Amino acid sequence: MFFFYTERKWIDLKDSLKRFFFQCSICLTSIGIVAVYQYTAIGKWFYFIEIQQYWGRHFQLPSLPFTTFSPKSAMGMDTIGLSLGLIAAALFILLLYKLRNEARKMLDKNYDRALIFSLCYFTFISILDVFFTDDYQGHTKIWSINRHLLCTPYFFVILFELRSSRWSGTIGRRFYMVGITIILLSTLFLTQVSAYPIQLIYYVFFSVYLLRYIIIQDPVDRVERIVHVLFISVNIMFYLIYMQNYLQNGWIG
Incomplete structure:
Protein backbone atom coordinates (compact mmCIF):
# COMPACT_ATOMS: atom_id res chain seq x y z
CA MET A 1 0.00 0.00 0.00
CA GLY A 56 29.31 -17.62 8.56
CA ARG A 57 26.43 -15.68 7.01
CA HIS A 58 23.92 -18.22 5.71
CA PHE A 59 20.29 -19.11 6.29
CA GLN A 60 19.46 -21.31 9.24
CA LEU A 61 16.75 -21.59 11.85
CA PRO A 62 17.75 -19.82 15.07
CA SER A 63 18.77 -21.68 18.21
CA LEU A 64 17.81 -20.12 21.53
CA PRO A 65 18.98 -18.43 23.60
CA PHE A 66 20.75 -15.96 21.34
CA THR A 67 24.35 -15.12 21.99
CA THR A 68 26.85 -12.76 20.41
CA PHE A 69 30.52 -12.64 19.41
CA SER A 70 31.77 -11.26 22.73
CA PRO A 71 28.85 -11.59 25.17
CA LYS A 72 30.74 -10.21 28.16
CA SER A 73 31.11 -6.84 26.44
CA ALA A 74 28.33 -6.71 23.80
CA MET A 75 25.42 -8.91 24.95
CA GLY A 76 23.57 -5.95 26.44
CA MET A 77 23.86 -3.86 23.29
CA ASP A 78 22.84 -6.73 21.01
CA THR A 79 19.87 -7.49 23.27
CA ILE A 80 18.80 -3.85 23.00
CA GLY A 81 19.14 -4.06 19.23
CA LEU A 82 17.03 -7.24 19.11
CA SER A 83 14.32 -5.75 21.34
CA LEU A 84 14.04 -2.64 19.16
CA GLY A 85 13.93 -4.85 16.07
CA LEU A 86 10.99 -6.77 17.54
CA ILE A 87 9.24 -3.53 18.52
CA ALA A 88 9.73 -2.16 15.01
CA ALA A 89 8.33 -5.38 13.50
CA ALA A 90 5.25 -5.13 15.72
CA LEU A 91 4.71 -1.47 14.79
CA PHE A 92 5.22 -2.31 11.11
CA ILE A 93 2.47 -4.96 11.27
CA LEU A 94 0.22 -2.53 13.12
CA LEU A 95 0.88 0.15 10.52
CA LEU A 96 0.00 -2.23 7.69
CA TYR A 97 -3.24 -3.03 9.50
CA LYS A 98 -4.05 0.67 9.82
CA LEU A 99 -3.25 1.36 6.18
CA ARG A 100 -5.38 -1.58 5.09
CA ASN A 101 -8.41 -0.36 7.01
CA GLU A 102 -8.02 3.28 6.02
CA ALA A 103 -7.44 2.41 2.36
CA ARG A 104 -10.98 1.09 2.27
CA LYS A 105 -12.31 4.35 3.63
CA MET A 106 -10.02 6.41 1.38
CA LEU A 107 -9.06 8.61 4.29
CA ASP A 108 -6.89 11.62 3.57
CA LYS A 109 -4.23 10.99 6.20
CA ASN A 110 -0.52 11.59 5.84
CA TYR A 111 1.86 8.88 7.00
CA ASP A 112 5.48 9.80 7.41
CA ARG A 113 7.37 7.94 4.72
CA ALA A 114 10.59 8.15 6.74
CA LEU A 115 8.84 6.19 9.48
CA ILE A 116 7.64 3.52 7.04
CA PHE A 117 11.13 3.14 5.59
CA SER A 118 12.70 3.01 9.07
CA LEU A 119 10.28 0.32 10.25
CA CYS A 120 10.95 -1.71 7.10
CA TYR A 121 14.70 -1.36 7.58
CA PHE A 122 14.62 -2.43 11.24
CA THR A 123 12.31 -5.36 10.52
CA PHE A 124 14.23 -6.85 7.62
CA ILE A 125 17.70 -6.24 9.09
CA SER A 126 16.53 -8.03 12.25
CA ILE A 127 15.41 -10.97 10.11
CA LEU A 128 18.81 -11.06 8.40
CA ASP A 129 20.74 -10.92 11.68
CA VAL A 130 18.62 -13.66 13.26
CA PHE A 131 18.13 -16.09 10.36
CA PHE A 132 21.31 -15.44 8.32
CA THR A 133 24.14 -16.00 10.76
CA ASP A 134 26.04 -18.83 12.41
CA ASP A 135 26.05 -20.59 15.77
CA TYR A 136 28.37 -20.48 18.73
CA GLN A 137 28.22 -23.50 21.06
CA GLY A 138 24.74 -24.31 19.77
CA HIS A 139 23.36 -20.78 20.11
CA THR A 140 22.60 -18.39 17.26
CA LYS A 141 24.85 -15.33 17.25
CA ILE A 142 23.05 -12.04 16.72
CA TRP A 143 26.40 -10.28 16.62
CA SER A 144 26.48 -6.81 15.13
CA ILE A 145 22.70 -6.33 15.27
CA ASN A 146 23.32 -3.39 17.61
CA ARG A 147 25.45 -1.48 15.11
CA HIS A 148 23.27 -2.49 12.17
CA LEU A 149 20.25 -0.88 13.90
CA LEU A 150 21.33 1.55 16.61
CA CYS A 151 24.07 3.29 14.61
CA THR A 152 21.65 4.53 11.96
CA PRO A 153 19.39 7.58 11.57
CA TYR A 154 16.42 5.18 11.39
CA PHE A 155 16.89 4.46 15.11
CA PHE A 156 16.08 8.07 15.99
CA VAL A 157 13.06 8.11 13.67
CA ILE A 158 11.60 5.08 15.48
CA LEU A 159 12.64 6.33 18.92
CA PHE A 160 10.83 9.66 18.48
CA GLU A 161 7.83 7.88 16.97
CA LEU A 162 7.40 5.61 20.00
CA ARG A 163 5.85 8.56 21.84
CA SER A 164 3.31 9.19 19.07
CA SER A 165 -0.36 8.85 19.90
CA ARG A 166 -1.09 7.11 16.60
CA TRP A 167 -0.21 3.73 18.13
CA SER A 168 -1.96 4.07 21.47
CA GLY A 169 -4.89 5.69 19.71
CA THR A 170 -5.32 2.60 17.56
CA ILE A 171 -5.05 -0.17 20.15
CA GLY A 172 -5.41 1.74 23.40
CA ARG A 173 -2.67 3.28 25.52
CA ARG A 174 -2.63 0.54 28.16
CA PHE A 175 -2.48 -2.24 25.60
CA TYR A 176 0.27 -0.38 23.76
CA MET A 177 2.41 -0.04 26.89
CA VAL A 178 1.75 -3.66 27.89
CA GLY A 179 2.83 -4.77 24.41
CA ILE A 180 6.10 -2.81 24.57
CA THR A 181 6.79 -4.19 28.07
CA ILE A 182 6.13 -7.78 26.98
CA ILE A 183 8.54 -7.41 24.06
CA LEU A 184 11.26 -6.03 26.35
CA LEU A 185 10.75 -8.84 28.87
CA SER A 186 10.58 -11.50 26.15
CA THR A 187 13.86 -10.34 24.67
CA LEU A 188 15.37 -10.69 28.14
CA PHE A 189 14.67 -14.45 28.02
CA LEU A 190 15.47 -14.88 24.31
CA THR A 191 19.14 -14.02 24.86
CA GLN A 192 21.95 -14.93 27.25
CA VAL A 193 22.06 -11.43 28.70
CA SER A 194 20.92 -12.66 32.13
CA ALA A 195 24.16 -14.67 32.41
CA TYR A 196 26.22 -11.47 32.40
CA PRO A 197 25.31 -9.19 35.35
CA ILE A 198 26.76 -5.94 33.98
CA GLN A 199 25.13 -6.46 30.60
CA LEU A 200 21.84 -7.39 32.30
CA ILE A 201 21.89 -4.22 34.41
CA TYR A 202 22.54 -2.15 31.31
CA TYR A 203 19.65 -3.74 29.42
CA VAL A 204 17.24 -3.33 32.35
CA PHE A 205 18.30 0.28 32.74
CA PHE A 206 17.70 0.90 29.06
CA SER A 207 14.27 -0.78 29.20
CA VAL A 208 13.16 1.31 32.18
CA TYR A 209 14.45 4.46 30.50
CA LEU A 210 12.64 3.62 27.26
CA LEU A 211 9.34 2.97 29.04
CA ARG A 212 9.67 6.20 30.99
CA TYR A 213 10.45 8.04 27.76
CA ILE A 214 7.26 6.69 26.16
CA ILE A 215 4.97 7.15 29.16
CA ILE A 216 6.02 10.57 30.43
CA GLN A 217 5.46 13.21 27.77
CA ASP A 218 5.19 16.22 30.06
CA PRO A 219 7.77 19.03 30.03
CA VAL A 220 11.16 17.95 31.33
CA ASP A 221 11.38 18.22 35.10
CA ARG A 222 14.26 17.86 37.55
CA VAL A 223 13.87 14.10 37.95
CA GLU A 224 13.89 13.53 34.22
CA ARG A 225 17.00 15.68 33.83
CA ILE A 226 18.76 13.53 36.43
CA VAL A 227 17.67 10.36 34.61
CA HIS A 228 18.92 11.80 31.32
CA VAL A 229 22.31 12.65 32.82
CA LEU A 230 22.57 9.20 34.40
CA PHE A 231 21.67 7.47 31.15
CA ILE A 232 24.19 9.54 29.17
CA SER A 233 26.87 8.84 31.78
CA VAL A 234 26.32 5.08 31.54
CA ASN A 235 26.54 5.25 27.76
CA ILE A 236 29.76 7.26 27.92
CA MET A 237 31.20 4.61 30.24
CA PHE A 238 30.36 1.85 27.74
CA TYR A 239 31.72 4.01 24.92
CA LEU A 240 35.08 4.31 26.69
CA ILE A 241 35.15 0.55 27.30
CA TYR A 242 34.43 -0.18 23.63
CA MET A 243 37.00 2.37 22.52
CA GLN A 244 39.63 0.75 24.73
CA ASN A 245 38.80 -2.68 23.28
CA TYR A 246 38.99 -1.26 19.75
CA LEU A 247 42.39 0.34 20.37
CA GLN A 248 43.61 -3.04 21.64
CA ASN A 249 42.49 -4.73 18.40
CA GLY A 250 39.44 -6.26 20.06
CA TRP A 251 36.11 -6.94 18.30
CA ILE A 252 33.43 -4.68 19.73
CA GLY A 253 30.48 -5.93 17.68
Whole structure:
Protein backbone atom coordinates (compact mmCIF):
# COMPACT_ATOMS: atom_id res chain seq x y z
CA MET A 1 0.00 0.00 0.00
CA PHE A 2 2.95 2.28 0.59
CA PHE A 3 3.66 2.40 -3.15
CA PHE A 4 0.18 3.81 -3.84
CA TYR A 5 0.43 6.54 -1.26
CA THR A 6 2.16 9.91 -1.38
CA GLU A 7 1.97 12.98 0.82
CA ARG A 8 -1.83 13.59 1.09
CA LYS A 9 -3.39 11.77 -1.80
CA TRP A 10 -3.75 8.33 -3.33
CA ILE A 11 -2.29 7.88 -6.79
CA ASP A 12 -3.08 5.42 -9.57
CA LEU A 13 -1.25 2.20 -10.35
CA LYS A 14 0.70 3.56 -13.33
CA ASP A 15 2.20 6.51 -11.46
CA SER A 16 2.98 4.42 -8.38
CA LEU A 17 4.80 1.79 -10.44
CA LYS A 18 6.82 4.50 -12.20
CA ARG A 19 7.87 5.94 -8.84
CA PHE A 20 8.66 2.47 -7.52
CA PHE A 21 10.88 1.45 -10.45
CA PHE A 22 12.63 4.83 -10.47
CA GLN A 23 13.53 4.49 -6.80
CA CYS A 24 14.64 0.87 -7.26
CA SER A 25 16.78 1.85 -10.25
CA ILE A 26 18.88 4.10 -8.00
CA CYS A 27 19.66 1.17 -5.69
CA LEU A 28 20.35 -1.21 -8.59
CA THR A 29 22.63 1.34 -10.24
CA SER A 30 24.62 1.73 -7.03
CA ILE A 31 24.99 -2.05 -6.70
CA GLY A 32 26.06 -2.27 -10.34
CA ILE A 33 28.76 0.37 -9.88
CA VAL A 34 30.19 -1.53 -6.91
CA ALA A 35 30.08 -4.81 -8.86
CA VAL A 36 31.89 -3.29 -11.85
CA TYR A 37 34.56 -1.73 -9.63
CA GLN A 38 35.07 -5.03 -7.80
CA TYR A 39 35.37 -6.94 -11.09
CA THR A 40 38.03 -4.55 -12.38
CA ALA A 41 39.92 -4.93 -9.07
CA ILE A 42 39.79 -8.71 -8.45
CA GLY A 43 38.10 -10.19 -11.53
CA LYS A 44 34.93 -11.38 -9.76
CA TRP A 45 31.36 -10.11 -10.01
CA PHE A 46 29.31 -9.57 -6.83
CA TYR A 47 32.09 -10.97 -4.66
CA PHE A 48 30.85 -8.82 -1.79
CA ILE A 49 27.93 -11.28 -1.53
CA GLU A 50 29.99 -14.43 -1.92
CA ILE A 51 32.48 -13.39 0.74
CA GLN A 52 29.76 -13.47 3.41
CA GLN A 53 30.27 -17.24 3.67
CA TYR A 54 33.60 -16.60 5.38
CA TRP A 55 31.73 -14.73 8.11
CA GLY A 56 29.31 -17.62 8.56
CA ARG A 57 26.43 -15.68 7.01
CA HIS A 58 23.92 -18.22 5.71
CA PHE A 59 20.29 -19.11 6.29
CA GLN A 60 19.46 -21.31 9.24
CA LEU A 61 16.75 -21.59 11.85
CA PRO A 62 17.75 -19.82 15.07
CA SER A 63 18.77 -21.68 18.21
CA LEU A 64 17.81 -20.12 21.53
CA PRO A 65 18.98 -18.43 23.60
CA PHE A 66 20.75 -15.96 21.34
CA THR A 67 24.35 -15.12 21.99
CA THR A 68 26.85 -12.76 20.41
CA PHE A 69 30.52 -12.64 19.41
CA SER A 70 31.77 -11.26 22.73
CA PRO A 71 28.85 -11.59 25.17
CA LYS A 72 30.74 -10.21 28.16
CA SER A 73 31.11 -6.84 26.44
CA ALA A 74 28.33 -6.71 23.80
CA MET A 75 25.42 -8.91 24.95
CA GLY A 76 23.57 -5.95 26.44
CA MET A 77 23.86 -3.86 23.29
CA ASP A 78 22.84 -6.73 21.01
CA THR A 79 19.87 -7.49 23.27
CA ILE A 80 18.80 -3.85 23.00
CA GLY A 81 19.14 -4.06 19.23
CA LEU A 82 17.03 -7.24 19.11
CA SER A 83 14.32 -5.75 21.34
CA LEU A 84 14.04 -2.64 19.16
CA GLY A 85 13.93 -4.85 16.07
CA LEU A 86 10.99 -6.77 17.54
CA ILE A 87 9.24 -3.53 18.52
CA ALA A 88 9.73 -2.16 15.01
CA ALA A 89 8.33 -5.38 13.50
CA ALA A 90 5.25 -5.13 15.72
CA LEU A 91 4.71 -1.47 14.79
CA PHE A 92 5.22 -2.31 11.11
CA ILE A 93 2.47 -4.96 11.27
CA LEU A 94 0.22 -2.53 13.12
CA LEU A 95 0.88 0.15 10.52
CA LEU A 96 0.00 -2.23 7.69
CA TYR A 97 -3.24 -3.03 9.50
CA LYS A 98 -4.05 0.67 9.82
CA LEU A 99 -3.25 1.36 6.18
CA ARG A 100 -5.38 -1.58 5.09
CA ASN A 101 -8.41 -0.36 7.01
CA GLU A 102 -8.02 3.28 6.02
CA ALA A 103 -7.44 2.41 2.36
CA ARG A 104 -10.98 1.09 2.27
CA LYS A 105 -12.31 4.35 3.63
CA MET A 106 -10.02 6.41 1.38
CA LEU A 107 -9.06 8.61 4.29
CA ASP A 108 -6.89 11.62 3.57
CA LYS A 109 -4.23 10.99 6.20
CA ASN A 110 -0.52 11.59 5.84
CA TYR A 111 1.86 8.88 7.00
CA ASP A 112 5.48 9.80 7.41
CA ARG A 113 7.37 7.94 4.72
CA ALA A 114 10.59 8.15 6.74
CA LEU A 115 8.84 6.19 9.48
CA ILE A 116 7.64 3.52 7.04
CA PHE A 117 11.13 3.14 5.59
CA SER A 118 12.70 3.01 9.07
CA LEU A 119 10.28 0.32 10.25
CA CYS A 120 10.95 -1.71 7.10
CA TYR A 121 14.70 -1.36 7.58
CA PHE A 122 14.62 -2.43 11.24
CA THR A 123 12.31 -5.36 10.52
CA PHE A 124 14.23 -6.85 7.62
CA ILE A 125 17.70 -6.24 9.09
CA SER A 126 16.53 -8.03 12.25
CA ILE A 127 15.41 -10.97 10.11
CA LEU A 128 18.81 -11.06 8.40
CA ASP A 129 20.74 -10.92 11.68
CA VAL A 130 18.62 -13.66 13.26
CA PHE A 131 18.13 -16.09 10.36
CA PHE A 132 21.31 -15.44 8.32
CA THR A 133 24.14 -16.00 10.76
CA ASP A 134 26.04 -18.83 12.41
CA ASP A 135 26.05 -20.59 15.77
CA TYR A 136 28.37 -20.48 18.73
CA GLN A 137 28.22 -23.50 21.06
CA GLY A 138 24.74 -24.31 19.77
CA HIS A 139 23.36 -20.78 20.11
CA THR A 140 22.60 -18.39 17.26
CA LYS A 141 24.85 -15.33 17.25
CA ILE A 142 23.05 -12.04 16.72
CA TRP A 143 26.40 -10.28 16.62
CA SER A 144 26.48 -6.81 15.13
CA ILE A 145 22.70 -6.33 15.27
CA ASN A 146 23.32 -3.39 17.61
CA ARG A 147 25.45 -1.48 15.11
CA HIS A 148 23.27 -2.49 12.17
CA LEU A 149 20.25 -0.88 13.90
CA LEU A 150 21.33 1.55 16.61
CA CYS A 151 24.07 3.29 14.61
CA THR A 152 21.65 4.53 11.96
CA PRO A 153 19.39 7.58 11.57
CA TYR A 154 16.42 5.18 11.39
CA PHE A 155 16.89 4.46 15.11
CA PHE A 156 16.08 8.07 15.99
CA VAL A 157 13.06 8.11 13.67
CA ILE A 158 11.60 5.08 15.48
CA LEU A 159 12.64 6.33 18.92
CA PHE A 160 10.83 9.66 18.48
CA GLU A 161 7.83 7.88 16.97
CA LEU A 162 7.40 5.61 20.00
CA ARG A 163 5.85 8.56 21.84
CA SER A 164 3.31 9.19 19.07
CA SER A 165 -0.36 8.85 19.90
CA ARG A 166 -1.09 7.11 16.60
CA TRP A 167 -0.21 3.73 18.13
CA SER A 168 -1.96 4.07 21.47
CA GLY A 169 -4.89 5.69 19.71
CA THR A 170 -5.32 2.60 17.56
CA ILE A 171 -5.05 -0.17 20.15
CA GLY A 172 -5.41 1.74 23.40
CA ARG A 173 -2.67 3.28 25.52
CA ARG A 174 -2.63 0.54 28.16
CA PHE A 175 -2.48 -2.24 25.60
CA TYR A 176 0.27 -0.38 23.76
CA MET A 177 2.41 -0.04 26.89
CA VAL A 178 1.75 -3.66 27.89
CA GLY A 179 2.83 -4.77 24.41
CA ILE A 180 6.10 -2.81 24.57
CA THR A 181 6.79 -4.19 28.07
CA ILE A 182 6.13 -7.78 26.98
CA ILE A 183 8.54 -7.41 24.06
CA LEU A 184 11.26 -6.03 26.35
CA LEU A 185 10.75 -8.84 28.87
CA SER A 186 10.58 -11.50 26.15
CA THR A 187 13.86 -10.34 24.67
CA LEU A 188 15.37 -10.69 28.14
CA PHE A 189 14.67 -14.45 28.02
CA LEU A 190 15.47 -14.88 24.31
CA THR A 191 19.14 -14.02 24.86
CA GLN A 192 21.95 -14.93 27.25
CA VAL A 193 22.06 -11.43 28.70
CA SER A 194 20.92 -12.66 32.13
CA ALA A 195 24.16 -14.67 32.41
CA TYR A 196 26.22 -11.47 32.40
CA PRO A 197 25.31 -9.19 35.35
CA ILE A 198 26.76 -5.94 33.98
CA GLN A 199 25.13 -6.46 30.60
CA LEU A 200 21.84 -7.39 32.30
CA ILE A 201 21.89 -4.22 34.41
CA TYR A 202 22.54 -2.15 31.31
CA TYR A 203 19.65 -3.74 29.42
CA VAL A 204 17.24 -3.33 32.35
CA PHE A 205 18.30 0.28 32.74
CA PHE A 206 17.70 0.90 29.06
CA SER A 207 14.27 -0.78 29.20
CA VAL A 208 13.16 1.31 32.18
CA TYR A 209 14.45 4.46 30.50
CA LEU A 210 12.64 3.62 27.26
CA LEU A 211 9.34 2.97 29.04
CA ARG A 212 9.67 6.20 30.99
CA TYR A 213 10.45 8.04 27.76
CA ILE A 214 7.26 6.69 26.16
CA ILE A 215 4.97 7.15 29.16
CA ILE A 216 6.02 10.57 30.43
CA GLN A 217 5.46 13.21 27.77
CA ASP A 218 5.19 16.22 30.06
CA PRO A 219 7.77 19.03 30.03
CA VAL A 220 11.16 17.95 31.33
CA ASP A 221 11.38 18.22 35.10
CA ARG A 222 14.26 17.86 37.55
CA VAL A 223 13.87 14.10 37.95
CA GLU A 224 13.89 13.53 34.22
CA ARG A 225 17.00 15.68 33.83
CA ILE A 226 18.76 13.53 36.43
CA VAL A 227 17.67 10.36 34.61
CA HIS A 228 18.92 11.80 31.32
CA VAL A 229 22.31 12.65 32.82
CA LEU A 230 22.57 9.20 34.40
CA PHE A 231 21.67 7.47 31.15
CA ILE A 232 24.19 9.54 29.17
CA SER A 233 26.87 8.84 31.78
CA VAL A 234 26.32 5.08 31.54
CA ASN A 235 26.54 5.25 27.76
CA ILE A 236 29.76 7.26 27.92
CA MET A 237 31.20 4.61 30.24
CA PHE A 238 30.36 1.85 27.74
CA TYR A 239 31.72 4.01 24.92
CA LEU A 240 35.08 4.31 26.69
CA ILE A 241 35.15 0.55 27.30
CA TYR A 242 34.43 -0.18 23.63
CA MET A 243 37.00 2.37 22.52
CA GLN A 244 39.63 0.75 24.73
CA ASN A 245 38.80 -2.68 23.28
CA TYR A 246 38.99 -1.26 19.75
CA LEU A 247 42.39 0.34 20.37
CA GLN A 248 43.61 -3.04 21.64
CA ASN A 249 42.49 -4.73 18.40
CA GLY A 250 39.44 -6.26 20.06
CA TRP A 251 36.11 -6.94 18.30
CA ILE A 252 33.43 -4.68 19.73
CA GLY A 253 30.48 -5.93 17.68
